[in-house]
Amino acid sequence: xxxxxxxxxxxxxxxxxxxxxxxxxxxxxxxxxxxxxxxxxxxxxxxxxxxxxxxxxxxxxxxxxxxxxxxxxxxxxxxxxxxxxxxxxxxxxxxxxxxxxxxxxxxxxxxxxxxxxxxxxxxxxxxxxxxxxxxxxxxxxxxxxxxxxxxxxxxxxxxxxxxxxxxxxxxxxxxxxxxxxxxxxxxxxxxxxxxxxxxxxxxxxxxxxxxxxxxxxxxxxxxxxxxxxxxxxxxxxxxxxxxxxxxxxxxxxxxxxxxxx
Amino acid sequence: xxxxxxxxxxxxxxxxxxxxxxxxxxxxxxxxxxxxxxxxxxxxxxxxxxxxxxxxxxxxxxxxxxxxxxxxxxxxxxxxxxxxxxxxxxxxxxxxxxxxxxxxxxxxxxxxxxxxxxxxxxxxxxxxxxxxxxxxxxxxxxxxxxxxxxxxxxxxxxxxxxxxxxxxxxxxxxxxxxxxxxxxxxxxxxxxxxxxxxxxxxxxxxxxxxxxxxxxxxxxxxxxxxxxxxxxxxxxxxxxxxxxxxxxxxxxxxxxxxxxx
Numbered sequence: 001x002x003x004x005x006x007x008x009x010x011x012x013x014x015x016x017x018x019x020x021x022x023x024x025x026x027x028x029x030x031x032x033x034x035x036x037x038x039x040x041x042x043x044x045x046x047x048x049x050x051x052x053x054x055x056x057x058x059x060x061x062x063x064x065x066x067x068x069x070x071x072x073x074x075x076x077x078x079x080x081x082x083x084x085x086x087x088x089x090x091x092x093x094x095x096x097x098x099x100x101x102x103x104x105x106x107x108x109x110x111x112x113x114x115x116x117x118x119x120x121x122x123x124x125x126x127x128x129x130x131x132x133x134x135x136x137x138x139x140x141x142x143x144x145x146x147x148x149x150x151x152x153x154x155x156x157x158x159x160x161x162x163x164x165x166x167x168x169x170x171x172x173x174x175x176x177x178x179x180x181x182x183x184x185x186x187x188x189x190x191x192x193x194x195x196x197x198x199x200x201x202x203x204x205x206x207x208x209x210x211x212x213x214x215x216x217x218x219x220x221x222x223x224x225x226x227x228x229x230x231x232x233x234x235x236x237x238x239x240x241x242x243x244x245x246x247x248x249x250x251x252x253x254x255x256x257x258x259x260x261x
Numbered sequence: 262x263x264x265x266x267x268x269x270x271x272x273x274x275x276x277x278x279x280x281x282x283x284x285x286x287x288x289x290x291x292x293x294x295x296x297x298x299x300x301x302x303x304x305x306x307x308x309x310x311x312x313x314x315x316x317x318x319x320x321x322x323x324x325x326x327x328x329x330x331x332x333x334x335x336x337x338x339x340x341x342x343x344x345x346x347x348x349x350x351x352x353x354x355x356x357x358x359x360x361x362x363x364x365x366x367x368x369x370x371x372x373x374x375x376x377x378x379x380x381x382x383x384x385x386x387x388x389x390x391x392x393x394x395x396x397x398x399x400x401x402x403x404x405x406x407x408x409x410x411x412x413x414x415x416x417x418x419x420x421x422x423x424x425x426x427x428x429x430x431x432x433x434x435x436x437x438x439x440x441x442x443x444x445x446x447x448x449x450x451x452x453x454x455x456x457x458x459x460x461x462x463x464x465x466x467x468x469x470x471x472x473x474x475x476x477x478x479x480x481x482x483x484x485x486x487x488x489x490x491x492x493x494x495x496x497x498x499x500x501x502x503x504x505x506x507x508x509x510x511x512x513x514x515x516x517x518x519x520x521x522x
Binding site: 005006007008010011012054055056058067068069070072073076077079080081083084087088091094095096098099100104107108110 | 264265266270271314315327328329332333335336337340341343344347348351352354355356357358359360367368485
């Protein structure tokens with residue numbers, strides 16, 4: 001094959017991709033590869049030959065490993081695949097929402113959201129948070145909420161959590177704080193007096209809301225046209241939670257701590 | 262809907278459109294056609310696929326990346342361009358240890374552009390400089406060399422270049438400096454010159470040589486098995502020289518400046 005480019009070799013065969021990603025873990029014997037891919041020798045050998053011919057993998061004493069070129073290539077490929085996997089899972093959603101809310105370095109790491117699932121409430125619960133969130137909140141040890149919209153839970157479930165001594169950080173827009181203070185003074189004053197609750201005001205929050213607990217992250221975004229419909233994009237991956245923490249730090253750096261006037 | 266991997270990597274034209282819009286910003290169709298050497302009939306169907314996948318939008322005849330398109334292309338573009346450079350000689354990149362090149366720089370390997378491999382006649386090492394390398398050094402108005410192997414055949418030419426007025430900076434190991442102790446007084450005299458610089462690197466850096474002149478980048482890497490084959494990578498584009506300067510500065514930053522030995 002004359003026109004075989006490295007990117008063809010990487011992306012045109014699922015099996016080759018699997019072999020490469022497996023070898024990124026370290027050198028493997030042919031038996032390791034066979035049992036990992038649950039594949040017979042002969043079709044596997046065809047792919048291994050192609051990978052060897054393109055200098056991506058090498059064999060020494062029956063052990064296969066990535067070459068220097070292969071290491072770089074597979075690392076980058078994995079990074080691209082992780083990002084694309086997140087977008088591919090909900091293509092219409094990602095095509096429609098406003099991504100400008102995220103700083104470039106976090107957008108570039110959006111693959112860390114991993115197996116993110118999009119949840120829509122049924123009609124009877126159309127104004128509520130998604131069910132998985134309700135469940136997860138019950139056992140949360142810590143909670144971060146970044147929000148420019150007013151969820152009913154801020155004056156119900158979250159108050160309970162606060163009183164249960166869960167460590168809570170709110171980053172709210174001025175409008176959300178004002179609404180909380182004016183319409184729900186009781187909840188507002190509970191938050192203000194508890195030591196385990198911190199409230200920050202951010203002058204500009206372009207996402208609808210984002211919740212990060214020690215177990216999950218949930219994102220709600222506006223559409224590019226500025227519309228909102230109730231949804232939660234939820235992930236339980238560790239890497240997703242760390243990504244959420246970094247998003248918190250980003251907004252935190254743009255915020256002021258909120259004190260009683 | 263197809264995976265973004267298929268959208269991006271299964272068509273050279275689509276890939277080229279994305280990278281073009283990423284590099285040049287919003288463009289009218291006429292420019293896209295002429296830049297990529299395509300006709301309306303050949304390129305419009307592919308652009309339509311990109312629009313349907315939410316990667317590109319068109320307004321008043323101007324095509325541009327969506328935020329989603331930009332996020333993905335920002336990751337894909339450097340990878341594709343790096344692969345183009347690595348594909349010039351995949352065997353070389355698979356057999357040589359690039360692990361000591363900082364990841365940030367290696368991720369910009371595209372900047373070295375087209376390169377050649379100059380093979381050294383192993384019978385001449387220690388005795389005669391390679392004529393091609395010699396010519397590059399003779400043409401240099403400035404020389405910076407990081408070197409971790411013994412290459413006495415080049416001492417004269419560095420000496421001549423320094424005396425003829427070219428700034429010369431050398432970064433090397435204790436081991437090599439010790440080998441030169443016989444010429445201690447001569448070397449210390451030369452180091453009195455403002456344009457002469459010597460840095461000593463005690464870290465065991467597995468790069469054999471990086472030489473950057475005002476015109477060329479020359480690099481000798483160890484093989485992945487740890488051997489030295491004296492293959493010189495030579496790249497002459499201004500961006501290659503810039504890249505080489507950054508690599509040299511990095512190596513220098515891991516070294517200590519010496520006014521005398």
